[in-house]
Amino acid sequence: MGTPNPALRALDEVPFYQPQGNEIELFQHAYRNRLPLLIKGPTGCGKTRFVAHMAARLGRPLYTVACHDDLSAADLVGRHLIGDGATYWSDGPLARAVREGGICYLDEVVEARKDTTVVLHPLSDDRRILPVERTGEVLRAPPEFMLVVSYNPGYQNFLKGMKPSTRQRFVSLRFDFPPPERERQIVAAESGTDPMTAKRLVSLAGALRALKEHDLEEAASTRLLVYAATLIQSGCDPVEACRAAMVEPLTDDPETAEALLEIVRASFGR
Numbered sequence: 001m002g003t004p005n006p007a008l009r010a011l012d013e014v015p016f017y018q019p020q021g022n023e024i025e026l027f028q029h030a031y032r033n034r035l036p037l038l039i040k041g042p043t044g045c046g047k048t049r050f051v052a053h054m055a056a057r058l059g060r061p062l063y064t065v066a067c068h069d070d071l072s073a074a075d076l077v078g079r080h081l082i083g084d085g086a087t088y089w090s091d092g093p094l095a096r097a098v099r100e101g102g103i104c105y106l107d108e109v110v111e112a113r114k115d116t117t118v119v120l121h122p123l124s125d126d127r128r129i130l131p132v133e134r135t136g137e138v139l140r141a142p143p144e145f146m147l148v149v150s151y152n153p154g155y156q157n158f159l160k161g162m163k164p165s166t167r168q169r170f171v172s173l174r175f176d177f178p179p180p181e182r183e184r185q186i187v188a189a190e191s192g193t194d195p196m197t198a199k200r201l202v203s204l205a206g207a208l209r210a211l212k213e214h215d216l217e218e219a220a221s222t223r224l225l226v227y228a229a230t231l232i233q234s235g236c237d238p239v240e241a242c243r244a245a246m247v248e249p250l251t252d253d254p255e256t257a258e259a260l261l262e263i264v265r266a267s268f269g270r
Contacts, residue, residue: 017046017053018186020178027054030171031146036124038167039150041175044221046186047150050175051105060144061102063093067112073119076106077132089135094119098130101144109149110162117166123147124169177222180206186222191229197238201225204242204267208250208260216250224249238268 030037031054039047048064055062065076076094080087097104109117122129128141149170151162178186180202187198208220224246231241242264251257 014056015049015052016189017049018178018182018189020046020175020182023050023173023175024054024057026171026173028058031058034128034141034143034146036120036147036149036170038162038170038172039148039175040153040172041150042154042177042221043152043218044223045175045177046222047175048105048107051103051148051150055103055105058103060146061097061100062105063097063102064105064107065093067106067108067110067116069111069113071112071116073113073115074134076116076119077130078134080134094123095130095132095139098123098139098141098145101142103146103148106147106149108151110151117163120147120149120166121169124166177205177209177219183222183225187225187229190226191233193229193233197229197232200238200267201229201242204246204264207263207267208246211260216256218250220246220250239264242268 027037027050029035039050041047051064052062065071074092076092078090078092078095081090082088091099094104096102106112106120119130122131123141124147128145130139130141131137132139153161177183183202183205184195184198187193187201188195191198193201202225205220205222205225208216228241228245231245232238236244239261243261247257247260247264250260
């Protein structure tokens, strides 16, 4: 958790990302003006890829943290460890990003424990500091540091939502699945599949997304389309590829899975 990818420092190795609007320009403005950024959008719509793309474009190290129920403030800031008969301090990913002037990205931030978001407050206002209580340090973020968080508002319930006092500290971007033509380009570029297969998969995703809020908790994501296209491109039967990459990840209910599979067969003329 929180290990930077050295490849993201090289501007000639920018991860592929297909813009949907002015999100690249807005990210750059937020970065230049030292503003924290909140990205809202459904699972698999490209939030994480976008942040990796921007970190590479800006030439900054990226620390990505997948937030979860057990994530604590100490996991982000750091803790004392024991080794070789001595006690030493080990920075967490947030502290490392502050020291290095990197980008710290907290994915699904509302999944973390409540005390975690409190740690973010002094970093997400004009103070831009990170108090390290266990060592007595106060880390001041350099101009290159940026805090980015994301979550899926459609998936969260009342108890998991972000507090308004925290949300209003961020500049916010709303993401959604790309329009069909752009999504076809993404699927083809990411998987290497042919345009017709990409078109069929995007049409299939549209049919499955229409079932959202009825039989499915989550919509078919662009990520799953890329997975299905990758399997098909490698020679897997299209229906079986869609079963493995789209149907089964979306539901555990056998009857619902069979209904989705019928839509898949119809999409591929079976």
